[in-house]
Amino acid sequence: MHPRSTRHETTHERIVEVAARTLRRNGYDGVGVADVMKQAGLTHGGFYAHFESRDALLAEAVERAGRDSATVMRQRIDTSRARGESALRALVEGYLSETHLRGVEGGCVVAALSSEMPRQSPALLATSADRVRGLIDLVQRALPQGGTREQAMVIAGTMVGTLQLARALGPNQQGKAVLAAARTELLSRYDPA
Amino acid sequence: MHPRSTRHETTHERIVEVAARTLRRNGYDGVGVADVMKQAGLTHGGFYAHFESRDALLAEAVERAGRDSATVMRQRIDTSRARGESALRALVEGYLSETHLRGVEGGCVVAALSSEMPRQSPALLATSADRVRGLIDLVQRALPQGGTREQAMVIAGTMVGTLQLARALGPNQQGKAVLAAARTELLSRYDPA
DNA sequence: TGTACATCAGTGAACGCGCGTTCACTGATGTAC
DNA sequence: TGTACATCAGTGAACGCGCGTTCACTGATGTAC
Numbered sequence: 001m002h003p004r005s006t007r008h009e010t011t012h013e014r015i016v017e018v019a020a021r022t023l024r025r026n027g028y029d030g031v032g033v034a035d036v037m038k039q040a041g042l043t044h045g046g047f048y049a050h051f052e053s054r055d056a057l058l059a060e061a062v063e064r065a066g067r068d069s070a071t072v073m074r075q076r077i078d079t080s081r082a083r084g085e086s087a088l089r090a091l092v093e094g095y096l097s098e099t100h101l102r103g104v105e106g107g108c109v110v111a112a113l114s115s116e117m118p119r120q121s122p123a124l125l126a127t128s129a130d131r132v133r134g135l136i137d138l139v140q141r142a143l144p145q146g147g148t149r150e151q152a153m154v155i156a157g158t159m160v161g162t163l164q165l166a167r168a169l170g171p172n173q174q175g176k177a178v179l180a181a182a183r184t185e186l187l188s189r190y191d192p193a
Numbered sequence: 194m195h196p197r198s199t200r201h202e203t204t205h206e207r208i209v210e211v212a213a214r215t216l217r218r219n220g221y222d223g224v225g226v227a228d229v230m231k232q233a234g235l236t237h238g239g240f241y242a243h244f245e246s247r248d249a250l251l252a253e254a255v256e257r258a259g260r261d262s263a264t265v266m267r268q269r270i271d272t273s274r275a276r277g278e279s280a281l282r283a284l285v286e287g288y289l290s291e292t293h294l295r296g297v298e299g300g301c302v303v304a305a306l307s308s309e310m311p312r313q314s315p316a317l318l319a320t321s322a323d324r325v326r327g328l329i330d331l332v333q334r335a336l337p338q339g340g341t342r343e344q345a346m347v348i349a350g351t352m353v354g355t356l357q358l359a360r361a362l363g364p365n366q367q368g369k370a371v372l373a374a375a376r377t378e379l380l381s382r383y384d385p386a
Numbered sequence: 387t388g389t390a391c392a393t394c395a396g397t398g399a400a401c402g403c404g405c406g407t408t409c410a411c412t413g414a415t416g417t418a419c
Numbered sequence: 420t421g422t423a424c425a426t427c428a429g430t431g432a433a434c435g436c437g438c439g440t441t442c443a444c445t446g447a448t449g450t451a452c
Contacts, residue, residue, distance in 0.1 A: 007448085008395065027309055029222040033439060046396045047440085054439065104311070110358075115308040116220055117361040118297070125361075132361045150374035154355060157375060161354020162347060165303075168310040168318075168325050181343035182350060189382075200415085201428065226406060239429045240407085247406065 012050050015040045019061035020068065024112035025105040028058060028120060058120075059127045065109035066131035070138060073108075077142045088191045091142040095159050096179045096186075102171050110135050110156075111163045135160070143190070155190065158182060205243050208233045212254035213261065217305035218298040221251060221313060251313075252320045258302035259324035263331060266301075270335045279384045284335040288352050289372045289379075295364050303328050303349075304356045328353070336383070348383065351375060 018039045022031050033054055034044040051057045073091060080090035094100065100107050109131055117128040139159075140152035162182035166175040211232045215224050226247055227237040244250045266284060273283035287293070293300050302324055310321040332352075333345035355375035359368040 005395080005448090011395075025312075027222075027312060029220075030312070032437085034437085042395095043397050044439090045398060045442085049395065110361075111308065113308055114354075114357040114361055115304065115306055117357075119218075119220060119223070129361050129363070132358050136358075150370075150377070153358070153371045153374045154351065154378045157355030157358050157371065158347065158351040159354070160358065161307075161352070162350030164307040164310075164357075165325050165329075165346070165350050165353065168303075168307055168322050170322070177343075178346045178350065181346045184343070185347045198415090198428080204428075225404085227404085235428095236430050237406090238409085238431060242428065 008050075011040070011042070015042070015047075015050060015057070016060045016064050019057055020065040020109075021105045023058065023061045024065055024107065024109055027113065028116050028124070031058060031061070033057075055121055055124055059124050062109060062113075062124070062127045062131060065112075066134055069106070069108050070134055073138055074141075077138070086144075086191045086193060087142040088144065089187055089193075091139065092159070092183055092186050092191075096163060096183045098171070098176065098179070100163065101166055101175060101179060104167065108135065108160070108163075111160045111167075114160055114164075132156075147190075151190070155186060158186060201243075204233070204235070208235070208240075208243060208250070209253045209257050212250055213258040213302075214298045216251065216254045217258055217300065217302055220306065221309050221317070224251060224254070226250075248314055248317055252317050255302060255306075255317070255320045255324060258305075259327055262299070262301050263327055266331055267334075270331070279337075279386060280335040281337065281384045282380055282386075284332065285352070285376055285379050285384075289356060289376045291364070291369065291372070293356065294359055294368060294372060297360065301328065301353070301356075304353045304360075307353055307357075325349075340383075344383070348379060351379060 015036060019031055019036050022036055022039070031054070033047050036057070037044045037047055047057075051060070073094065076090045076094050077087040081087045095108065100111075104112050113128065114132070117125060117132075120128060136149070136152050136156045139156045140147060140149055143151060143155075159182070162178050166178040169175040169178060208229060212224055212229050215229055215232070224247070226240050229250070230237045230240055240250075244253070266287065269283045269287050270280040274280045288301065293304075297305050302321075306321065307325070310318060310325075313321060329342070329345050329349045332349045333340060333342055336345060336348075352375070355371050359371040362368040362371060
């Protein structure tokens with residue numbers, strides 16, 4: 001492909017951004033070409049000037065969603081550490097917050113999609129699995145020195161799993177109780193300061 | 194509705210059984226009326242003599258899948274306890290096994306579906322949330338005396354989350370490593386025998 | 387600086403397809419006498 | 420025990436709809452002279 005115009009790139013970006021939110025809110029199957037284009041202020045006909053297929057859009061949306069929430073989490077971690085506070089505490093309290101409980105569409109893409117990942121096409125699964133590894137990396141980065149990858153994997157799984165159970169139970173007393181229990185447990189174990 | 198024939202009930206059961214497996218393998222959106230009927234050896238036209246709608250089938254399938262795997266887990270727990278062995282160990286080793294890693298369609302319905310649950314219709318979400326509570330109940334039942342509901346919620350979340358991450362990473366070294374780490378962590382904490 | 391033309395991002399109609407749902411019908415099952 | 424009839428589980432064609440994808444076209448942008 002030849003280099004495209006700035007306008008083309010801006011539009012492309014806008015479509016991916018809309019798709020990244022829709023993806024987390026509605027799941028892989030819930031992202032429709034026409035719907036996304038409409039949300040981006042376009043007609044669906046122009047879609048294939050931007051993406052080879054719907055699957056290609058989904059792959060870009062997964063990456064975009066992953067990068068976005070990873071950036072937020074990384075900043076939280078780094079800020080806390082710079083202040084001499086616990087990076088893990090910052091991560092856990094952000095991840096297992098009521099804001100994240102309610103805000104699927106702007107939140108962690110792994111928590112939004114993990115049970116659907118194994119069913120995706122090879123390319124899309126590969127991209128999605130990269131986000132899982134990215135989340136584990138992030139947790140490991142937040143652990144105090146000497147934190148192992150094994151610990152990071154289990155903590156990541158606990159955060160993803162408890163957030164999902166909380167969301168399934170609803171943003172009510174039951175869901176909040178699951179989050180609170182997970183926060184308490186993780187922090188008392190890994191950040192007993 | 195009037196009482197129906199045994200044949201009718203047998204057929205109904207067969208359809209639900211097929212749907213319960215398809216549901217876990219393909220997700221809520223992956224259950225098609227025509228496909229399920231075909232797998233059950235029928236034509237799709239007769240579907241509405243058995244179910245009010247596709248959604249009604251899904252609700253029955255969620256219940257069926259939940260009951261099935263709960264029965265298996267409960268038996269494992271009770272058997273271990275009767276032998277004087279650790280019930281939690283039996284549960285954790287069964288849940289975080291390579292068999293369960295590979296066997297979505299016969300496994301835990303919560304692990305198969307949890308990230309999709311919040312997006313379902315109210316009735317279907319309610320049925321699905323019941324399965325989440327059922328899983329937490331089961332974990333609590335497996336805990337040694339004095340085990341709290343808070344502990345059960347976190348352990349359930351850890352099992353669901355790590356299994357999902359392992360499945361997304363694939364049934365290879367990476368996926369297995371996540372499962373192994375979770376087993377080790379959970380048992381060393383809650384069953385340090 | 388102004389005009390003529392080429393480029394190309396986005397439009398909108400159309401396609402084939404599979405979906406959930408409906409319904410008139412068939413043929414096997416089982417009851418009444 | 421045998422025949423006539425009613426019941427009803429399952430069949431198969433048809434429906435409207437929304438989906439992903441294609442494509443001829445439009446009109447705005449920007450370059451050449």
